[in-house]
Amino acid sequence: MQISIASGKGGTGKTTIATNLAYFLKKQNKTVTLLDCDVEEPNCHLFLHPTWTSTEKSTSKIPLVNMSKCIKCGRCGDICHFGAIANIKDTVLVFPELCHGCGGCSIVCPTGAITESEKEIGDVQTGTADGLEIVQGLLKVGEPMSPPLIRSVKKYANTDDEFVIVDCPPGTSCPVIESLKNSDFILLITEPTPFGLNDLKLAVDVVNELKIPFAVGINRSTIGDSTVWDYCKEQNIPIILEIPHDRHIARAYSEGILLLKALPQYEEKFADILEHIKEVLPS
Amino acid sequence: MKELIIISGKGGTGKTSIVASLANIFDNKVLADCDVDAADLHLILNPDFKIKKEFWSGKTAYIYKDKCTQCSKCQELCRFDAISANFAIDKIACEGCGVCAYFCPQDAIDMRENLAGHVFLSNTVHGSMVHAKLGAGEDNSGKLVTEVRKHAKQKAEENNIPLILVDGPPGIGCPVIASITGADNILIVTEPTLSSLHDLERVVNLANYFHIKPFVCINKIDINPSKVSEIVEKCAELEIEIIGKIPYDEDITKAQVKKQSIVEFNQESQAAKEIISMANELKRRLNI
Numbered sequence: 042m043q044i045s046i047a048s049g050k051g052g053t054g055k056t057t058i059a060t061n062l063a064y065f066l067k068k069q070n071k072t073v074t075l076l077d078c079d080v081e082e083p084n085c086h087l088f089l090h091p092t093w094t095s096t097e098k099s100t101s102k103i104p105l106v107n108m109s110k111c112i113k114c115g116r117c118g119d120i121c122h123f124g125a126i127a128n129i130k131d132t133v134l135v136f137p138e139l140c141h142g143c144g145g146c147s148i149v150c151p152t153g154a155i156t157e158s159e160k161e162i163g164d165v166q167t168g169t170a171d172g173l174e175i176v177q178g179l180l181k182v183g184e185p186m187s188p189p190l191i192r193s194v195k196k197y198a199n200t201d202d203e204f205v206i207v208d209c210p211p212g213t214s215c216p217v218i219e220s221l222k223n224s225d226f227i228l229l230i231t232e233p234t235p236f237g238l239n240d241l242k243l244a245v246d247v248v249n250e251l252k253i254p255f256a257v258g259i260n261r262s263t264i265g266d267s268t269v270w271d272y273c274k275e276q277n278i279p280i281i282l283e284i285p286h287d288r289h290i291a292r293a294y295s296e297g298i299l300l301l302k303a304l305p306q307y308e309e310k311f312a313d314i315l316e317h318i319k320e321v322l323p324s
Numbered sequence: 325m326k327e328l329i330i331i332s333g334k335g336g337t338g339k340t341s342i343v344a345s346l347a348n349i350f351d352n353k354v355l356a357d358c359d360v361d362a363a364d365l366h367l368i369l370n371p372d373f374k375i376k377k378e379f380w381s382g383k384t385a386y387i388y389k390d391k392c393t394q395c396s397k398c399q400e401l402c403r404f405d406a407i408s409a410n411f412a413i414d415k416i417a418c419e420g421c422g423v424c425a426y427f428c429p430q431d432a433i434d435m436r437e438n439l440a441g442h443v444f445l446s447n448t449v450h451g452s453m454v455h456a457k458l459g460a461g462e463d464n465s466g467k468l469v470t471e472v473r474k475h476a477k478q479k480a481e482e483n484n485i486p487l488i489l490v491d492g493p494p495g496i497g498c499p500v501i502a503s504i505t506g507a508d509n510i511l512i513v514t515e516p517t518l519s520s521l522h523d524l525e526r527v528v529n530l531a532n533y534f535h536i537k538p539f540v541c542i543n544k545i546d547i548n549p550s551k552v553s554e555i556v557e558k559c560a561e562l563e564i565e566i567i568g569k570i571p572y573d574e575d576i577t578k579a580q581v582k583k584q585s586i587v588e589f590n591q592e593s594q595a596a597k598e599i600i601s602m603a604n605e606l607k608r609r610l611n612i
Contacts, residue, residue, distance in 0.1 A: 051335010051494040081495035143421030183533040185498040212361035215463035240362040246460035295548035297518035
């Protein structure tokens with residue numbers, strides 16, 4: 042079962058919930074893989090201190106032009122919807138940062154002048170922490186496109202595991218969609234502030250498009266106002282987790298200490314999450 | 325004309341709250357919200373959404389069932405698993421590359437333009453504001469950011485306004501790159517947590533990659549004083565200047581609930597005073 046932890050707004054506590062949920066499940070003797078799909082800024086490792094056992098380069102395909110075979114017909118530029126390849130006068134220019142790796146140019150080239158080479162986009166690291174399998178993507182700095190790397194991370198999900206927990210990037214665009222794909226259940230984390238509510242609504246729109254069962258978790262539930270509860274009630278969205286604003290939690294977080302190690306009294310909250318998911322997904 | 329972009333690497337460090345305060349403090353500027361995935365600045369600055377422009381970007385394949393002979397050429401060529409076994413397009417998976425349409429022997433596939441979001445040209449009591457809303461689950465957030473910056477620049481040029489103040493997105497990927505490409509000034513908002521420290525280094529590396537020297541501001545400094553020292557050391561090592569240290573203040577959330585920035589809500593609070601002093605420092609540095 043894949044449970045994804047997401048939020049529109051950044052800094053609401055996705056990583057806290059994802060790492061602690063994975064840790065809690067492991068403690069219950071479940072088999073668990075945690076996928077850190079926030080490849081721009083992966084932070085799960087800061088709380089779980091895994092021993093990395095392997096690092097693999099993740100690549101995407103970009104065209105490689107052999108000018109001696111090129112007849113400057115311009116078809117490569119015509120087929121490319123991303124402006125990543127262009128026949129300009131006597132040469133063909135490739136812009137790797139615009140390339141989506143669809144392969145169109147190499148297929149359309151009538152003389153076989155275009156082959157494909159690999160462009161490094163980041164690393165996929167796998168490791169373990171206290172028996173918990175962890176996989177993270179680390180996007181190369183300066184690389185704009187994270188979805189191919191997220192796809193690579195997700196390939197490492199062990200389908201034999203009882204649980205795959207996905208820590209998603211913030212926002213509502215393509216990296217989030219890529220991370221959420223194939224989820225059985227999504228937990229949207231928010232905080233009870235105007236920003237939290239606005240971004241929760243955006244995240245709900247995305248999840249509704251994907252038609253995946255979801256619920257809301259409210260972090261720092263003792264700050265702000267009541268509008269997130271009002272909204273969830275009105276939309277019939279279950280709230281299955283509330284964590285109060287607590288300086289001890291903030292302190293442990295700031296040091297990179299796992300919430301359930303610092304404050305084990307919160308374990309019950311994670312048991313409740315699973316209880317709810319079991320009810321929604323009887324299988 | 326100067327452009328000041330506020331980014332953070334890690335989300336939730338306080339970018340938007342700080343931008344809202346700077347919007348109050350700086351005199352003559354155009355405001356832009358480049359966090360098009362999850363824009364929040366409008367919740368404080370209350371723009372009038374005067375002009376709404378459609379943002380068409382990217383394409384999605386569409387199969388004409390009556391022309392399709394189910395030869396499966398499209399499925400073979402698609403690298404994004406966007407064509408199902410029964411020849412339906414998965415709109416979310418479709419990258420819009422058009423390879424399927426180009427090679428379909430029956431000419432049964434069309435590439436249709438996506439309405440990927442909207443751009444708003446607004447007025448606020450603090451000046452003109454350009455902001456946007458990306459459609460749910462759309463890609464092209466980078467292009468929408470570029471669109472927002474383009475309109476903000478136009479507004480500033482037309483009216484001879486010396487500053488564009490930009491609220492940026494979190495992360496270091498596509499929308500952040502689109503937000504800082506060609507910019508001259510970056511302020512990174514960080515906080516004294518291990519996560520934020522880790523993310524700070526990556527976002528500084530990104531700024532360096534684009535040859536921009538950022539300033540740093542540490543928000544919520546009293547969460548963990550020893551982590552503040554680590555940030556100070558890290559910034560010294562990266563040769564980055566820290567120009568603001570803002571205390572954690574519950575009034576910042578209270579202000580947000582009242583749809584105000586902290587400098588409006590409680591000008592006497594320590595957080596407001598520190599933001600004002602940082603704003604003065606920025607004015608000197610940017611010569612505005």
